Amino acid sequence: MEFTIHSSFLPHNDPDASLAFYRDILGFEVRGDVGYGGMRWITVGPAGQPDTSIVLEPPAVEGSGITDDELRTITEMMAKGTYAGVNLATADLDGAFERLQAGGAEIAQEPTDQPYGVRDCAVRDPAGNLIRIQEQQR
16 A cells, blocks of 8 residues: 655644745745635645645634634644644755745754754744754755
């Protein structure tokens, strides 16, 4: 049995700021932007990789069973950057980091050789999600 990762979900609390980050700073394609009842789901993905996407979604949808207390916890965790994240990879980590810095991304860690064998950096998107970017090994 073979599987691929089709889409991952990250919460957003400001769809326009998230769209600007993923589209304008990371250079992702916008594959969908759907609104319903005052909420927006934005699907983005790396150019040239149409089968891999990130869906930026509201942290809670009415009727989802999430209580007000749970939503407060999710919102607090998002603000601290401990709720959700994704790992990306690039052949040019330094170039990607420069682009992120120039775009005003919140830097969580500059490019670093990690003791576990990868070189990476970390930023936070506008919702606080941690985005780690690893340098691809050649």
